[in-house]
Amino acid sequence: MPKIVDHDERRATISSAAADLIAEVGIEATTMKQIGARAGRTTGAVTHYFADKDDVVLAALLLADGSIQRRFTAALTTPPNLVEALLAALPNDAESRRDWRVWRVFSDYATRSESLLMQYRASSASWLDTATEMVAYHAGCSADEARLDAEMLVAVVDAIGDEASVDPDSWPPERQRELLEHCFAKIGRVA
Amino acid sequence: MPKIVDHDERRATISSAAADLIAEVGIEATTMKQIGARAGRTTGAVTHYFADKDDVVLAALLLADGSIQRRFTAALTTPPNLVEALLAALPNDAESRRDWRVWRVFSDYATRSESLLMQYRASSASWLDTATEMVAYHAGCSADEARLDAEMLVAVVDAIGDEASVDPDSWPPERQRELLEHCFAKIGRVA
Amino acid sequence: MPKIVDHDERRATISSAAADLIAEVGIEATTMKQIGARAGRTTGAVTHYFADKDDVVLAALLLADGSIQRRFTAALTTPPNLVEALLAALPNDAESRRDWRVWRVFSDYATRSESLLMQYRASSASWLDTATEMVAYHAGCSADEARLDAEMLVAVVDAIGDEASVDPDSWPPERQRELLEHCFAKIGRVA
Amino acid sequence: MPKIVDHDERRATISSAAADLIAEVGIEATTMKQIGARAGRTTGAVTHYFADKDDVVLAALLLADGSIQRRFTAALTTPPNLVEALLAALPNDAESRRDWRVWRVFSDYATRSESLLMQYRASSASWLDTATEMVAYHAGCSADEARLDAEMLVAVVDAIGDEASVDPDSWPPERQRELLEHCFAKIGRVA
DNA sequence: TATGAATGAGCATTCATTCAT
DNA sequence: AATGAATGAATGCTCATTCAT
Numbered sequence: 001m002p003k004i005v006d007h008d009e010r011r012a013t014i015s016s017a018a019a020d021l022i023a024e025v026g027i028e029a030t031t032m033k034q035i036g037a038r039a040g041r042t043t044g045a046v047t048h049y050f051a052d053k054d055d056v057v058l059a060a061l062l063l064a065d066g067s068i069q070r071r072f073t074a075a076l077t078t079p080p081n082l083v084e085a086l087l088a089a090l091p092n093d094a095e096s097r098r099d100w101r102v103w104r105v106f107s108d109y110a111t112r113s114e115s116l117l118m119q120y121r122a123s124s125a126s127w128l129d130t131a132t133e134m135v136a137y138h139a140g141c142s143a144d145e146a147r148l149d150a151e152m153l154v155a156v157v158d159a160i161g162d163e164a165s166v167d168p169d170s171w172p173p174e175r176q177r178e179l180l181e182h183c184f185a186k187i188g189r190v191a
Numbered sequence: 192m193p194k195i196v197d198h199d200e201r202r203a204t205i206s207s208a209a210a211d212l213i214a215e216v217g218i219e220a221t222t223m224k225q226i227g228a229r230a231g232r233t234t235g236a237v238t239h240y241f242a243d244k245d246d247v248v249l250a251a252l253l254l255a256d257g258s259i260q261r262r263f264t265a266a267l268t269t270p271p272n273l274v275e276a277l278l279a280a281l282p283n284d285a286e287s288r289r290d291w292r293v294w295r296v297f298s299d300y301a302t303r304s305e306s307l308l309m310q311y312r313a314s315s316a317s318w319l320d321t322a323t324e325m326v327a328y329h330a331g332c333s334a335d336e337a338r339l340d341a342e343m344l345v346a347v348v349d350a351i352g353d354e355a356s357v358d359p360d361s362w363p364p365e366r367q368r369e370l371l372e373h374c375f376a377k378i379g380r381v382a
Numbered sequence: 383m384p385k386i387v388d389h390d391e392r393r394a395t396i397s398s399a400a401a402d403l404i405a406e407v408g409i410e411a412t413t414m415k416q417i418g419a420r421a422g423r424t425t426g427a428v429t430h431y432f433a434d435k436d437d438v439v440l441a442a443l444l445l446a447d448g449s450i451q452r453r454f455t456a457a458l459t460t461p462p463n464l465v466e467a468l469l470a471a472l473p474n475d476a477e478s479r480r481d482w483r484v485w486r487v488f489s490d491y492a493t494r495s496e497s498l499l500m501q502y503r504a505s506s507a508s509w510l511d512t513a514t515e516m517v518a519y520h521a522g523c524s525a526d527e528a529r530l531d532a533e534m535l536v537a538v539v540d541a542i543g544d545e546a547s548v549d550p551d552s553w554p555p556e557r558q559r560e561l562l563e564h565c566f567a568k569i570g571r572v573a
Numbered sequence: 574m575p576k577i578v579d580h581d582e583r584r585a586t587i588s589s590a591a592a593d594l595i596a597e598v599g600i601e602a603t604t605m606k607q608i609g610a611r612a613g614r615t616t617g618a619v620t621h622y623f624a625d626k627d628d629v630v631l632a633a634l635l636l637a638d639g640s641i642q643r644r645f646t647a648a649l650t651t652p653p654n655l656v657e658a659l660l661a662a663l664p665n666d667a668e669s670r671r672d673w674r675v676w677r678v679f680s681d682y683a684t685r686s687e688s689l690l691m692q693y694r695a696s697s698a699s700w701l702d703t704a705t706e707m708v709a710y711h712a713g714c715s716a717d718e719a720r721l722d723a724e725m726l727v728a729v730v731d732a733i734g735d736e737a738s739v740d741p742d743s744w745p746p747e748r749q750r751e752l753l754e755h756c757f758a759k760i761g762r763v764a
Numbered sequence: 765t766a767t768g769a770a771t772g773a774g775c776a777t778t779c780a781t782t783c784a785t
Numbered sequence: 786a787a788t789g790a791a792t793g794a795a796t797g798c799t800c801a802t803t804c805a806t
Contacts, residue, residue: 010769025303028219032797043798044771053797105299111357112216121358148373152347159346166302167312182339186377223780234780235788244780407685410601414801425801426767435801490678493739494598503740530755534729541728548684549694564721568759583790605776616776617792626776 011049011059014039019060023101027057027109057109058116064102065123071096082134083180086157090176091164100165128154135187149187156183202240205230206250213251214292218300223247248300249307255293256314262287273325274371277348281367282355291356319345326378340378347374393431396421397441404442405483409491414438439491440498446484447505453478464516465562468539472558473546482547510536517569531569538565584622587612588632595633596674600682605629630682631689637675638696644669655707656753659730663749664737673738701727708760722760729756 017039021030032053036043050056068089075088091097110120131154135146160179164171208230212221223244227234241247259280266279282288301307322345326337351370355362399421403412414435418425432438450471457470473479492498513536517528542561546553590612594603605626609616623629641662648661664670683689704727708719733752737744 026219026299028217029303031795033795042771044800045769047798048768048770107353107357108217108296108299112220148370151350151370152343152374152377155347155350156343159342159349162298166298179339179342183343186343222778233788236786238781239787408601408681410599411685413799424767427765429802430766487681489735489739490599490681494602530752533732533752534725534756534759537732538725538728540732541724548680561721561724565725568725604774606774615792617779618790620777621789621791 007049010045012063014041014046014049014056015059015063018056019064019098019102022057022060022105023098027105030057032056054113054116057106058119060102061106061119064099064106067095067099068103080134080137082138083177083184086180087173087177090157090161091168091171092173092176097165097168100161104162104165131157138184139187153183153187156180198240201236202250203254205232205237205240205247206254209247210251210255210289210293213248213296214289218248218296221248245304248297249310251293252297252310255290255297258286258290259294271325271328273329274368274375277371278364278367281348281352282359282362283364283367288356288359291352295353295356322348329375330378344374344378347371389431392427393441394445396423396428396431396438397445400438401442401446401480401484404439404487405480409439409487436495439488440501442484443488443501446481446488449477449481450485462516462519464520465559465566468562469555469558472539472543473550473553474555474558479547479550482543486544486547513539520566521569535565535569538562580622583618584632585636587614587619587622587629588636591629592633592637592671592675595630595678596671600630600678603630627686627689630679631692633675634679634692637672637679640668640672641676653707653710655711656750656757659753660746660750663730663734664741664744665746665749670738670741673734677735677738704730711757712760726756726760729753 014035018030018035021034021038032046033043035056036046039046046056050059072085072089075085077084089096091100106116107120110116128150132143132146132150135141135150135153136143139146139149156179160171160176164176205226209221209226212225212229223237224234226247227237230237237247241250263276263280266276268275280287282291297307298311301311319341323334323337323341326332326341326344327334330337330340347370351362351367355367396417400412400417403416403420414428415425417438418428421428428438432441454467454471457467459466471478473482488498489502492502510532514525514528514532517523517532517535518525521528521531538561542553542558546558587608591603591608594607594611605619606616608629609619612619619629623632645658645662648658650657662669664673679689680693683693701723705716705719705723708714708723708726709716712719712722729752733744733749737749
């Protein structure tokens with residue numbers, strides 16, 4: 001019997017190392033060798049668990065994407081406090097900053113690959129749907145009526161995520177909360 | 192007599208070729224050879240007019256950034272119609288789409304270089320100032336009171352620019368106008 | 383009690399898989415992993431039954447060489463019909479084509495290894511001896527007198543084997559027979 | 574003005590180095606680095622003059638093929654002495670041995686590439702045509718009547734070329750001449 | 765006996781850069 | 786001013802081999 005290893009766990013370790021590097025230096029500057037070294041393994045180990053570099057990159061994205069969603073979902077109380085849940089998902093520590101940076105990097109990279117682009121669009125659409133539901137719930141209106149407000153909210157959350165992951169010092173939690181609350185205050189009211 | 196060449200014009204030609212390529216395939220995938228070929232010149236010409244690749248990339252960014260600002264300023268009427276001016280700056284043809292893509296690509300690239308990061312921050316801050324003035328004018332309030340609304344507006348404009356440059360079909364001018372008008376309608380009112 | 387396995391049979395299975403692959407893609411492009419997969423086993427199984435890649439390759443050669451000889455010998459009637467026996471050995475189905483391709487590939491590979499070269503020379507010499515006997519029998523002359531005719535016959539048989547294994551459509555059995563009969567017709571007569 | 578170099582000559586130098594190595598160790602074992610080193614240049618120089626490895630390999634083949642043909646043509650007297658011309662083309666020194674080895678190696682390699690295979694078939698067909706003409710001339714018969722004899726002659730010449738390039742000591746010029754003359758003696762006579 | 769995880773050297777290839785002309 | 790020849794380091798990837806289980 002060969003040594004028994006947990007494939008999924010190995011892949012997760014390597015994906016996480018890749019996500020770290022992607023956040024730090026970008027996708028193209030991230031090398032297979034670096035990924036291996038960061039994960040405490042050899043280059044060969046990386047290629048052993050992943051078909052090629054794109055495969056690692058995709059795994060890193062899914063890891064980061066899942067992390068952001070998990071933080072949001074985990075923070076949803078009953079009844080939901082949307083501002084708090086969004087703040088939990090937004091960059092507020094090293095890991096969440098990394099996740100947003102990966103997402104940002106990926107959103108550009110994806111535009112050059114048909115399959116990655118679909119992955120990206122699905123993720124975006126799903127997030128807009130969630131936002132629409134949130135706004136409809138918050139404003140007590142239909143999904144249709146909530147559309148434009150939801151697009152505005154998505155824009156604001158994405159903007160905070162972008163900037164806070166790039167320049168965390170300028171975006172402490174209080175500033176994030178302030179803008180988010182301001183946005184919710186504007187939403188769902190007759191203009 | 193040496194041949195007389197217009198240095199600035201040569202640099203502009205090459206920068207524009209670089210901007211095209213950066214928008215299409217990203218910074219790292221853009222090669223010096225490709226830049227030369229796209230500009231109708233040799234690789235040697237590129238290195239002759241620019242110190243190194245980073246130098247070309249920076250010139251391409253400044254070109255794209257300037258283009259966006261120029262379109263906005265040129266569209267400002269008296270009295271200003273802010274929605275129209277912003278629509279003029281946002282992606283609505285091949286060139287403006289290219290400029291927004293370059294900006295997007297660059298905003299990520301910049302985070303890895305101290306000097307580029309300063310360039311980026313200056314540009315961002317300047318744009319937020321402009322937006323604040325616009326909102327203060329629109330809502331008839333002070334710059335201080337306009338701050339949060341301006342941040343919201345910036346978020347919305349950036350979001351439209353991002354998405355419309357990546358997926359133009361989903362963001363025809365009417366949709367851009369609709370969201371922009373919705374945003375202005377929410378601005379400057381007591382919540 | 384350890385599991386009982388038939389070593390020789392396992393080696394034969396793996397050698398045959400290796401021969402298939404060598405015929406298809408050549409020696410260098412054939413990987414240990416592919417050999418294992420083709421044999422329905424793991425890479426580890428291959429290294430378990432063979433010292434290294436050269437060992438598998440040699441086994442594949444001996445398999446193919448033996449196959450060709452076996453077909454020839456089995457087709458020898460009493461009295462011998464040499465044309466028929468040679469036709470039985472030459473490429474006329476998938477397996478015999480494979481065997482000739484392996485032989486062809488090997489004849490080149492062997493020139494780079496002292497020990498393989500001896501293997502190759504022994505095989506060649508044995509085949510020339512057989513041919514000499516055949517010609518002497520056919521022409522009713524001494525082995526000495528048959529030498530040059532035998533070399534000619536060997537050349538023709540090898541040429542047919544080469545070409546028919548590479549381009550079977552151009553070398554149907556009838557064409558093989560025609561050339562072979564022509565060759566025998568020229569043999570053993572006073573020039 | 575950049576340094577002026579003779580492209581064709583550079584390519585010829587590199588192709589020749591590649592042909593040497595292919596003859597010695599085979600195609601797959603020949604590396605771009607080795608080719609550069611053998612030609613007295615860097616790896617980068619090789620890729621500068623050739624698109625990729627296949628490109629160098631093809632150039633090496635054409636070089637070897639052309640060499641063999643040139644030796645044959647150059648040795649054709651008026652009236653032609655076919656045995657002498659063929660002997661001039663067959664392996665009789667280091668360079669001609671190399672050329673035959675390259676051809677031999679290539680004939681196998683070609684079977685794995687559609688485009689190389691066409692190259693190979695064209696070369697083979699052309700050689701059979703030449704042989705047919707030679708036999709028709711020698712025997713004073715029509716091309717049609719010469720076909721089988723030509724195939725036999727081709728087989729014999731190829732066999733000598735193969736074996737003499739692999740094992741030169743066993744195939745001194747006298748032995749080559751002896752078999753060749755024997756073959757011609759058998760050709761064009763009523764059996 | 766048999767597995768497959770892990771290694772790391774080696775490959776073809778790409779590319780920014782240098783520099784002689 | 787402008788060229789493009791030349792470099793060589795670096796990349797993603799492949800693969801025979803080793804070895805703990």
